[in-house]
Amino acid sequence: MKPFIVVADGFDKNLFEDLKNTNEFDVHPSSKITQEELKELLPKINGLVIRSATTITKEYLDLAPNLKYVIRAGAGTDNIDKASCQEVGVRVSNTPGANNNSAAEHAVALMMTVLRKTAWAHSTMKSGGWDKSKFTGNELANKKVGILGFGQIGQIVAKRIGGFDPEVQFFDPFQEGSDLSYVSKCDDLKKLFSESDIITIHTPLMDATRGLVNKELLSLMKPNAILINAARGGIVNEDDLYEVLNAGKIRGAGFDVYATEPLEEDSKLRSLDNLVMTPHLGASTEEAQFRVGEMAVHQLKEFFINENLLNEVRV
Structure with missing residues (x-):
């Protein structure tokens, strides 16, 4: 019997058609299903591909007694x-690196949107306004950018903003340095937050980082500083x-991720005039x-087919 594969949260259209047409698998015909539909299918599923939903x-x-393999289509x-x-013998993999550039570019986009106030200006323009005097922004050029987490995505962000002639510091206990002349390591997280004009977060969510950015660190930021989070919800105490x-x-601030997703309709974050929000679009290119x-x-x-497990993720 062919393995029954379900793709739950969306997929590239052409790749999904190729997957359905392969002779090796029995693939559920829809690449995006509701959680109720997924629960009904779980008893039959052998392989499951999910995103963040x-x-x-x-x-x-x-x-899901027959489930053997879960792939997180993302990092x-x-x-x-x-x-x-x-505990039940289900193997887990991710797709590391595949959306790194997309996530990094989205962080830069949020950075520029907050600095230049383009989202707010756009909103007033659509309403018939021309409020030029209200939307004086700031340049990225020559600013001090602090990167919290200097893995692959953090490093791409540093490269992408290099043309703006910034001074970049990063905090990451697992990274020693950078080949970029304008990037230096900061060993003191409080110093990173107190000295930077822009803080952008690029660390995974784990026990050590959950709630890491809290009132203490936020209170150290400069009055004109901005905070960007296109990494994971839960790192910042909302x-x-x-x-x-x-x-x-x-x-x-500019945020793409939240502790609870989808963000609740009545979340108080939605009421803030100085917060740009996007619905977890980091990998959505x-x-x-x-x-x-x-x-x-x-x-x-x-x-x-080949009994070969790639990119396994364990506890």
Whole structure:
């Protein structure tokens, strides 16, 4: 019997058609399904490909006795209960690196949007206004940019903003330095926050980083500084963020990720005038989705046909 594969949260259209047409798998005909539909399918699923919309919990695993393999089409796997997967023998992989450039560029886009106030200006223009005097912004040129987490995405951000002639510092206990002349390492996180004009977050969500950016660090930021998070929700304490932004203690922020996703309709973050928000678009480019899908299809074939597990993620 062919392995039954379900793609739950969307996929590159052409790659999905190729996957459905392969003789090796029985593929569910839709590449995007509701959580209710997924629960109904779980008892039959052998391989499951998800993005950020689906969370693999113990409850889901209990409904999926035939599940052998879960692929997170992306890098972060904090939406997968990996300990429970290991207990029942379900293997987990991600697609590392496939959306790094997309995520880095989105962080830069948020940075520029907050600095130049383009989102707010656009809103008033659509409403018939011409409020030029209200939207005096700031340049990125010659600013001091602090990067929290200097893995692959953080390093790409540093390269992408290099043409603006910034001074870049990074904090990352696992990275020693950088080949870029304008980048230096900062060993003191409080110093990074107190000295930087822009802080951009690029660390994974794990026990050591959950709630790491809190009132203490936010209170150290310059009054004209901005905070960017296109990494993972939960790294920034959102109650503390709200207090700082609502009081106008920093200039503004740009966020693509939230502790709870989708963000609640009544979230107080939505009321802030100095916060630019996007709905977790970091990996949402055609190029990134093709690379992610290509890796996922290859991993499915390697696992079920060649018994070869690629890019395994464990607790």
